[in-house]
Amino acid sequence: MKNIFLTICFLIASIALKAQNFTQYDKGSFIKGKDSIYYRVLFPENFNPSQKYPIVFFLHGSGERGNNNESQLVHGGKLFLKDEVRKNFPAIVVFPQCPANDYWANVNIGPNEMGKRSFSFVEGGKPTKAMHALIGMVKDFLKKPYVSHKQVYVGGLSMGGMGTFELLRRKRNTFAAAISICGGDNTNNIRKYKSVPLWIFHGGKDDVVDPAFSIAISERLKTVGDEVKFTLYPNANHNSWDSAFAEPELLPWLFGHQRN
Template sequence: MRLKALLFILFLFPLVAFAQDKTLFKKEYFVINKDTLPLRVLYPEGFNKSKNYPLLIFLHGRGESGNDNEKQLLNGANLFLDNKNREAFPAVVVFPQCATDSYWANVKIETDEKGKRHFFFRKGGKPTKSMSLLLKYFDSVKRGQYIDPDRIYIMGLSMGGMGTLEILRRKPNDIAAAVAICGGDNVANVRKYAGKVKLWIFHGEKDDIVSPQFSRDVIAALQKRGASPRYTFYPNANHNSWNPAFAEKDLLPWLFGQIKNKGE
């Protein structure tokens, strides 16, 4: 009986440690005109405001929306909490949380009789409430004395992948590089960021939630304008293509190796 209890405790220990790791992402809130954007912020080890650090903003998927300032860490947080990654790539990493009644991207969503969602990306248009808040936060934080203006990055998955491409068209002159996982955009918007931002696009070929064709169309539109986006399609991956994307050994070295307007 004691042996079973001991084994149970040993089994739980890494889970408890794992849960504690996420507290390294500090809870913060950006408030403007009574509207609130929940944030979780991971500062570099030995953070010093007198130094300049890269800024990475990570946009979660639809399932992590809300106002609990917790769920947005479900996917992606572990990548940046990894000790080796923290040591190799010291950066200010921000996970904002989109409201349940809003969306990161300016897209119309229709659900058919079978429950399948269909996405219609808009050309231009005003940002959603959550994206508007995020853009204001972005303008505020990028001016921080400890942020390197030449090393600002955006990364997101699913709804966040769509939001990543939307930020690129709204702030193309502020961002060095971006990673869009299983996202999409109206190809007419591509002209605003083609050749200005280094981009790596990921998608699962078997994605039955957000069609991989959306990513293919964005890539083709970028190439038509002379840009050379990096892209990876996983033949056997469905919607959760972020899992193999996060496992790419070159992902963070590539991302943090990009410097604004200094080559592909």
């Protein structure tokens, strides 16, 4: 009985610790005109506003949409809280949240002949309401005197991986490097972000977002782009982000790029 009690106490303490960790991400919102978006932001330890820091925007997947300004931290939030990450890569990290009834990318979603979701990515087109607000939020952060314009990065998973590609083409000449995990795009859009170094990840057994999207993008970028890395996890399904986050070279690669 004593062991059970201690186990319960340990679990409660662990949950409380995790919740407490995420409180290090400050809550914020960007509201301008018709644009409105909530976000969480993590500032470097011993933040000095007179210095300039890299900034990372991370876009969550469709399962983390909403208005609680919390769910978007579920995947990726812990990565940037690690002691070694905070010490070796002091940066401002922003997790915006997409509303429940919206989508980062301009994509048509419907069932295929197997009854599963199919994605038809739009070439060009107007941004979604969430993407329009996101672009405004990014511009607003770039006005801050403590943000280094040479080190602006974006990454995302699933819906956020799709949004990463779209943000790259809508905010050209902004990002020093980007990562996209189990995302996709219309390959005709590639020419608009071909100069941005990209590391693309996907699970070989992904039955939610077809890995063929990432394969096609990476193959096309290898012929027209400046730098692309592609990692396929043969046995991974849709959750390829845990493996991507565990890549020892992920953050050194990302922060190793700067714009001139």
